Amino acid sequence: MIGARPFLAAVFLVALSLTPADQGRSDEQSEISDQMRAYALWQQGYLLHLNGRYQAAVDSFRESIEILPTAEGHTFLGWSLSMLGHLEEALAECKKAIALDPDYGNPYNDIGVYLMELGRPDEAVPWFEKAIAAKRYCCYQFAHFNLGHVRLKQENYHAAKRSFEEALRHDPDYLPARMALEYLEAEIGKPL
Numbered sequence: 001m002i003g004a005r006p007f008l009a010a011v012f013l014v015a016l017s018l019t020p021a022d023q024g025r026s027d028e029q030s031e032i033s034d035q036m037r038a039y040a041l042w043q044q045g046y047l048l049h050l051n052g053r054y055q056a057a058v059d060s061f062r063e064s065i066e067i068l069p070t071a072e073g074h075t076f077l078g079w080s081l082s083m084l085g086h087l088e089e090a091l092a093e094c095k096k097a098i099a100l101d102p103d104y105g106n107p108y109n110d111i112g113v114y115l116m117e118l119g120r121p122d123e124a125v126p127w128f129e130k131a132i133a134a135k136r137y138c139c140y141q142f143a144h145f146n147l148g149h150v151r152l153k154q155e156n157y158h159a160a161k162r163s164f165e166e167a168l169r170h171d172p173d174y175l176p177a178r179m180a181l182e183y184l185e186a187e188i189g190k191p192l
Contacts, residue, residue, distance in 0.1 A: 034053040038068035046076060073103035078110055087114045105130075105137025112146055121150045141170040145177050152180070157188055 045060030061077035064070075078093035091114050112127035128150070131143035148163030153170035160182055167177035 033144070034067050038064045038070070038073070041067065042070070042073055042076065045080065049076070049080050049083070054080045058084070069096075069100060071097040072102065073097075073105040073106065075104070075107045075110060078107070078114075082110075082114055082117070087118055090114050101136070103135040105132075105134030105140070105143065108134060109137075109143045109146060111140075112143070112150075116146070116150065121153055126152055139171075141167040141174045141177065144170065145174065145180070148180060152184075157184060160184065 041060050041064035045057040045064060048054075048057035048060055057080040058077060060082060061073055065073040065077065074093045074097035078097070081087075081093060082090040087106035091111055094111045094114070097104060097107040107132035108127050112124035113129065115121065115124040115127065125147065128143045128147040131137060132140060132147070137143070144163045144167035148160045148167065149158075151160035151163055161181065164177045164180045164184070167174050168181075171177075
């Protein structure tokens, strides 16, 4: 990706610049500084992850969590761990995220995905349902699609179709759900 390295370097420098000693500051100023440092490290981890540098992302997310544990920090740490093949650790991080913020939908969906990757799709269903019911989730279409995927594997075609349609209701341009519906119509060949 052109331009990613200079941008990543700039984020890293911002993170470093936010680490001055808090000597002589009030507790409130220190707390704000810690929040800023933790967020900068989280952003750095996110960019490292997007650039495929998963171990470096893990290190950034862990450092961010050491400063200020957040549901986002644990969830994204789990995501990077999963890319390194550490699915059980990823599951544990998502459960920590849920303990910090039960309204945050991402870790529920991620747990479902990791369970699917571990060959346990039936166990994933309630996690996708929790993601769908979460109060704070940017991407409900993901959980609906993933639930549809499980339903498709279970040969519950009507439920799969409903899930894929619901994914498209949240994001009409979500190509995986559109392709899944086309597959159901073409390959299954049954009127649903």
